[in-house]
Amino acid sequence: MKQKIYISSKNIEIDELYYKHRKSFIAFARTSFSNISIEDIEEIYNDSFMVLIEKLQNDNDFKLTCSVQTYINQVGKNKICDKYKKRCIETNPIDENLMSNLKSICSDINNDEDIDCEIILNCIEDQPSPCKDILISYYWDNLSMKEIANIYNYNSPDVAKQQKSRCFAKIKEVIKEALKNKRK
Missing domain, CATH: 1.10.1740 (Rna Polymerase Sigma Factor; Chain: A)
Structure with a gap:
């Protein structure tokens, strides 16, 4: 049976x-x-x-x-x-678009052009879901907003894009704080 x-x-x-x-x-x-x-x-x-x-x-x-x-x-x-x-x-290094966005975000507190990738990776890794997952899906896995909306059960790609923007704003603040702490 x-x-x-x-x-x-x-x-x-x-x-x-x-x-x-x-x-x-x-x-x-x-x-x-x-x-x-x-x-x-x-x-x-x-x-x-x-x-x-x-x-x-x-x-x-x-x-x-x-x-x-x-x-x-x-x-x-x-x-x-x-x-x-x-x-x-390791096989999908930080996307150049993400790095360029993060460099411009952090430039006001870090005169160094060389932003520590390890700090960025740690900051992203420490983010709770769904932010961590969305950022990795978009920047590392190069998934479209439509794919992200389907995977994470958002109503539309626009909703997924809004969530990604909120997550990016959060990570921006976390990275700024981490860079400030590194300088201390």
């Missing part, structure tokens, strides 16, 4: 659910993270799918508020970022 699970008042076989979302996740991961092997992507999909199943079966308070595909993609993206964080940052 095949095991079934209830999602949105539908009784769905777990195998069916697994294979229904597998191809889309693999395509999403290969597009977003081209430097990761297919074997790693498949392993991360399996882990992400199991997170969903365990939540649905064991967490009575858990309510899926987005599509199954969106949930699996987000869990998988987080797992990829956790697993490959160092390698992703």
